[in-house]
Amino acid sequence: MRRADRLFQIVQYLRGGRLVTAANLAERLEVSDRTIYRDIADLQSTGVPIDGEAGIGYVMRSGFDLPPLMFTRDEIVALVTGARMVKAWGGTNMIAAAEEALVKIEAVLPEPERSRIGDTKIFSPRTGLAGQARELIDRCEHAIDAREILVLDYSDGDGLTSKREVHPLGLWFWGKTWTLVGWCELRDDFRMFRLDRISDMVPAGKVYRPSRQRSLEEFSRQQQERYKEQIEKINQGD
Numbered sequence: 001m002r003r004a005d006r007l008f009q010i011v012q013y014l015r016g017g018r019l020v021t022a023a024n025l026a027e028r029l030e031v032s033d034r035t036i037y038r039d040i041a042d043l044q045s046t047g048v049p050i051d052g053e054a055g056i057g058y059v060m061r062s063g064f065d066l067p068p069l070m071f072t073r074d075e076i077v078a079l080v081t082g083a084r085m086v087k088a089w090g091g092t093n094m095i096a097a098a099e100e101a102l103v104k105i106e107a108v109l110p111e112p113e114r115s116r117i118g119d120t121k122i123f124s125p126r127t128g129l130a131g132q133a134r135e136l137i138d139r140c141e142h143a144i145d146a147r148e149i150l151v152l153d154y155s156d157g158d159g160l161t162s163k164r165e166v167h168p169l170g171l172w173f174w175g176k177t178w179t180l181v182g183w184c185e186l187r188d189d190f191r192m193f194r195l196d197r198i199s200d201m202v203p204a205g206k207v208y209r210p211s212r213q214r215s216l217e218e219f220s221r222q223q224q225e226r227y228k229e230q231i232e233k234i235n236q237g238d
Contacts, residue, residue: 006031007039014050014060015107021057071109073116079105080120088124089173091137133178136195140180143168147207150182153200154193162186166193167208169216183214190219 006029013020013028022036029036037054044050052058071079083098090098106117143150152164166182177194184191212218 003039007043010036010039010043011048011060012104014058015104017059017062017107018103019052019057019059022054025058071105071113073113076105076109076113076116077120077122080117081122081124084122085124089176091134091141093138093141095134133195136198136201137171137178139201140168140171140195143203144170147210149204149206149208151202151204152193152198155197155199161199164191164193165204166191167214169214169219181216181219183208190214190222 009029010025013025022033022040025036026033033054040050040052040058049061050058051061080102083102086098087095102117106114109117140150142148148168150166150168152166153161154164155161163186165185166180167185168180168182170181172179172181172192177196179192179194180198181190181192183189208214
């Protein structure tokens with residue numbers, strides 16, 4: 001990470017008036033505590049209003065923030081509801097990101113609108129996914145970003161198991177079920193794999209090159225073509 005990017009991230013973590021320790025910042029940014037001390041000192045020297053000291057923690061005084069975000073009440077409800085659904089049905093990394101996003105949004109909202117976050121009466125009970133499923137979501141998300149080929153131990157709807165080498169392309173959420181969309185080497189075609197039917201997932205130790213014929217866009221195009229008639233009926237209200 002570039003130093004400029006790291007300084008920006010430190011400011012983001014300190015927004016909202018929260019006390020944050022150097023050790024916590026160092027862990028998040030994968031640098032040493034000493035590096036954080038230097039970065040904080042440099043930010044303070046440029047006028048960023050950060051209070052605190054080594055061994056105790058740091059907090060940024062109000063007044064150093066982005067201009068208030070002009071969200072409507074309906075937009076706030078949508079953002080809060082989306083974050084709560086992610087916390088209920090997402091992976092562990094998504095949950096942490098959703099919680100952080102809500103803190104940042106609240107920090108830059110005008111005072112009259114901040115109460116809208118806590119007053120939103122739309123919830124998604126956090127009982128839908130087991131810890132293993134959340135871990136699989138995180139691992140799939142990482143593999144998609146890194147174009148990392150995965151080896152899956154997979155059971156189909158009839159309970160038949162097979163080992164699949166898959167190019168992960170995307171994750172789809174169907175309400176209660178997550179599926180991994182990918183190019184399956186065994187079938188030499190696109191396939192969708194339900195995460196709750198994956199008993200094991202390990203990296204193959206290699207990456208795949210982007211291919212137009214094996215892309216998520218091509219998969220979506222084929223799906224739309226395959227179900228074009230059904231989609232037209234739905235759009236027509238039949």
